[in-house]
Amino acid sequence: MNRKLWLYTISLLTIFVLAACGSSEEASTWDKVKDGEEELVVGTSGTLVAVSYKDEDSDELTGYDVEVMRAIAEEAGIEVRFEQMGFDGMTAAINSGRIDVAINDIEITEERKENFAFSDPYKYSYTTLVVREDGLSGIETLQDLEGKVNGGAATTVFADIAEHYGATTKTYGNATNDQYLRDVDNGRTDVIINDYYASKLGINAFPQFDLVLHPDIKVHPTEQAIIMSKEDKELQENINKAIDKLKEDGTFAEISKEFFLGEDASTPPEGEIKEIEGIDY
Template sequence: MKKSALFGMGILAAGMVTACGNGGDGEDEQETLTMGTSADYPPFEYIETGESDEIVGFDVDLAEAITDELGYDLEIQDMEFGGLIPALNSNRVDFVMAGMRPTEERRENVDFSDIYFESNHTIVTKEEFGIEEAEDLEGGTLGVQLGSIQEGQAEELGEEVPDLEVETRDRIPELVQEIINDRFDAAIIADTVAYEYIEREDGLKGFDLPNQAEEDGNAIAFPQDSELTEEFNEVLDDMKESGELDDLIIKWFDEMEIDEDDVSDEGGEGYDGEDEDDADDEEADE
């Protein structure tokens, strides 16, 4: 299937320092907002390695549409998921879009927009492992992304499944690679993202995480008391009413096929499985 044309945008290198939009001074210059994301989460956000190495995806198109409507330029800063809320609270980014759910714990530190997308969670494993339900993970190793809502779900599952070890990684491709390399028995990943990887990688399968509560879905994170929250919500409301948001959902979740060769697996391929003392462990938005 064809990919629709993407909005143009500038991409910041992870180490580049930029002034956030809410701190701009020039009246004649269009302000720039910096979006924080973790570009390892197709089709929400990922690095397309074919020609441009751009960060593309559903969240990127949505962010571009909202900021364009509000009269802002958009820049994107890619980082590990666990560092997104710390970056928001230290004013390194103006807002975060990364398939993030507005949990009560996160609401203690940041504000959220209205929900713009809903999904559930999937346990991804290898077909050859013979794992058909959560109870089959007894004595096994379950992977989750550091700082994600799935980390809490894995801990809860660990209380129900005997001898289940839970390990974290910074990036989704790392979780998938650990399963492929037989280091993890399974991983919990949001369903939309999980099935993108299952389609790309031979020998993987997935099944629903049991006893899932009604999830709120994905929302945009802002610093507390940011004026951007209301501005973004107004545009989201208009996009829902006009059908523009539905058009983006159809584009990325019904019509799009992600070519395996076009997706960067940075952090996953060649991962040696050794434990790391990562400062982000202390900063993860739990």
């Protein structure tokens, strides 16, 4: 082979190698975690009573969402690692790649579905109000929220409900439940608009505060799910397979009853729950 032909052959081989490298796709999240070689990084707050919190005796993360995620991981044959963070930063953390998924009582909404993928629901609930026992914080109907102060995170459906009815939301970052409840009790805020189960457990956990669930307001039926990047379709499919199995065999119901005072949050609640008109969820 003469020198010119040899150099031409080498150049072609180099082009083919570079083209092959450029066309190779980065492994998907599911490919990275399916054999347990890498962990699925899961964002959660660690500050929601019964949902995602630290056990006082062991300082280990636990709660319905945490144990549901662990059960899903075991069923799917993957390993998980939890990353604690504030709710408001979870979607940004998915976008940046800091975490792969988030589980933190996150409601499925049309707005969120525009930018992210959701698993099938693992929890069903509705929205209620935590108010002072004496006078129900002056709130008889949702219209009475006008001018009131709601305690919560800024980017939640609950904050949207507060704003829709003329209330403002005082935000706390990644605060613990007792801070939210204490402020309603002492009058710094008037109400906590939140999930029924989280609200009930919060009141039960801190009986020193004179707070109740509003007896007449049950609105906005909700479905909670695991949120992830839209690109992670294979991960979504395998998580959904695990969810279907764990619902069917009663695993989720058993976990729920442990954390929600004997109630099963893995099935839709009974009774009339009113929809709220005029809010684009």
